[in-house]
Amino acid sequence: MTRLALAAALCLLAAAPVQAADDEFRLVLQDHRFQPDELVLPAGKKVTLVVENRDATPEEFESKALGREKVVAGKSTAKILVGPLKPGRYPFAGEYNEKTAQGVIVVR
Amino acid sequence: MLAATVIVFREVLEAALLIGIVAAATRTVPGRNRWLAAGMLAGLAGAGAVALGTARIAELAGGIGQELFNAAVLGIAVAMLAWHNLWMSSHGAALAADARSVGSAISGGRRECSVLLVVVGLAVLREGAETVLFLYGIAASEGGASLPMLAGGLAGIAAGVAVGYLLYAGLLRIPLRWLFAATGVLVLFLAAGMASQAARFLIQADVVPSLAAPLWDTSTLLPQTSIAGTLLHSLVGYEAQPAGMQILFYLVALVAIGSGMLWVQRNGVPSARREAAS
Numbered sequence: 001m002t003r004l005a006l007a008a009a010l011c012l013l014a015a016a017p018v019q020a021a022d023d024e025f026r027l028v029l030q031d032h033r034f035q036p037d038e039l040v041l042p043a044g045k046k047v048t049l050v051v052e053n054r055d056a057t058p059e060e061f062e063s064k065a066l067g068r069e070k071v072v073a074g075k076s077t078a079k080i081l082v083g084p085l086k087p088g089r090y091p092f093a094g095e096y097n098e099k100t101a102q103g104v105i106v107v108r
Numbered sequence: 109m110l111a112a113t114v115i116v117f118r119e120v121l122e123a124a125l126l127i128g129i130v131a132a133a134t135r136t137v138p139g140r141n142r143w144l145a146a147g148m149l150a151g152l153a154g155a156g157a158v159a160l161g162t163a164r165i166a167e168l169a170g171g172i173g174q175e176l177f178n179a180a181v182l183g184i185a186v187a188m189l190a191w192h193n194l195w196m197s198s199h200g201a202a203l204a205a206d207a208r209s210v211g212s213a214i215s216g217g218r219r220e221c222s223v224l225l226v227v228v229g230l231a232v233l234r235e236g237a238e239t240v241l242f243l244y245g246i247a248a249s250e251g252g253a254s255l256p257m258l259a260g261g262l263a264g265i266a267a268g269v270a271v272g273y274l275l276y277a278g279l280l281r282i283p284l285r286w287l288f289a290a291t292g293v294l295v296l297f298l299a300a301g302m303a304s305q306a307a308r309f310l311i312q313a314d315v316v317p318s319l320a321a322p323l324w325d326t327s328t329l330l331p332q333t334s335i336a337g338t339l340l341h342s343l344v345g346y347e348a349q350p351a352g353m354q355i356l357f358y359l360v361a362l363v364a365i366g367s368g369m370l371w372v373q374r375n376g377v378p379s380a381r382r383e384a385a386s
Binding site: 064067072080 | 111115162163166171174175238241242244245248249308311312313314318321322327332333347348349350351
C-alpha cells in the first residue's frame with residue numbers, strides 16, 4: 001500500500017507544476033503568534049496555506065477541524081493544501097505554543 | 109508547565125500504550141525484553157534524527173515529504189502489527205499451553221521478535237520526534253531554557269510511560285488463555301486507527317481524495333483533546349472529525365486483519381501444521 005501511495009505521489013508530482021500557485025494564502029508565525037489570526041478562504045475550492053515560521057523554534061500547525069497537522073521547522077516555510085471546504089469557522093493552532101499561537105480560518 | 113505536560117503526555121501516550129500491549133502479548137516469547145529495549149533505543153535514535161532532519165524531510169517530494177514520511181511509517185507499522193496478530197493467532201494456543209518451554213521451539217519466534225523491534229521502534233520514532241521538537245523549542249526559546257516547562261515535559265513523559273505500564277500490568281492479570289485474545293483485539297484496533305491516521309496524511313498530501321471531510325463531527329460531544337477522547341484516539345483511533353477516506357482505511361484494515369486472524373485460527377498456517385504433525 002505504501003509503495004502504491006508513493007507511486008501515486010510521484011505521478012502527482014509530475015502534474016504538480018500545472019496546478020501550483022493558483023490560490024495561495026499566507027500565514028506568518030512570529031513570536032509564537034499567527035498573523036493574521038483570522039484568514040478568509042473561498043468555499044468549495046482547493047487552496048494552499050503557506051505558513052512561514054519566522055521564529056527560530058519549530059511549530060506544529062494543527063487543526064482538527066481541517067484534519068491537518070504539519071511541523072514547520074524554525075525559520076522555514078511549509079505549504080499545506082486544504083479544501084474544498086464548506087462555509088464555516090475552522091480553528092487552528094500551533095500545538096507547541098497553544099497559549100499564543102491561535103487562529104481561525106473563516107470560509108465564505 | 110501544565111501545558112507542556114499535557115502536550116508531551118499526548119505524544120508519549122500512543123507509543124506507551126502500544127508498547128504496553130505488545131509487551132503483554134509477547135510475555136512468553138523468549139528474549140523479548142532485549143528486543144523491546146532495542147526497539148525503544150532504535151526508535152529514540154530515529155526520533156532524534158527525524159527531529160534534526162525536519163526541514164529536509166519536509167522539502168522532499170515537492171513539499172509533501174513530511175506527509176509521505178508519516179504515512180509510510182504508519183503504513184509499515186500497520187503491516188507489522190498485522191503480521192504480529194496473524195503470528196499470535198497461529199501460535200497463541202501453543203504459547204499459552206506451555207509457556208515456559210514451547211516458546212523457543214516455535215518457528216518464526218525470532219522473526220516475531222524482529223517484528224516487535226520494528227513496531228516498537230516506529231512507534232517511538234513517530235511520537236518521539238514531535239516530543240523532541242517540542243522540548244527543543246522550549247530549551248531554545250528566547251531568554252534561555254524555561255526550566256518549569258522542561259520539567260513539565262518530563263512529567264508528561266513519566267505520565268505517559270506510567271499509563272502504558274498500568275495497561276501492561278493490567279493485561280498481565282488476565283489468564284494466559286484469554287490474554288492473547290485480548291491483546292489480539294487491542295492490536296487489531298491499534299492497527300486500524302493507524303491506518304486511519306495514514307489516510308489523513310495521504311489526504312493532506314493530496315494523494316487520495318478525502319471523500320467527505322468531515323464525515324461526521326462529534327467534537328462538541330466528545331472532543332478529541334479531552335482525556336477520554338485522547339485515550340480513545342490512542343486505543344481505537346477515535347477522531348471527532350474524520351474524513352470519509354479515513355473511515356474507509358480504518359474499516360479495510362479492521363476487516364482484512366480481523367478475517368486473517370480468524371482464518372489462521374481455524375485453518376492454521378502451513379508451517380504451524382507441519383510443526384504440529386512432527
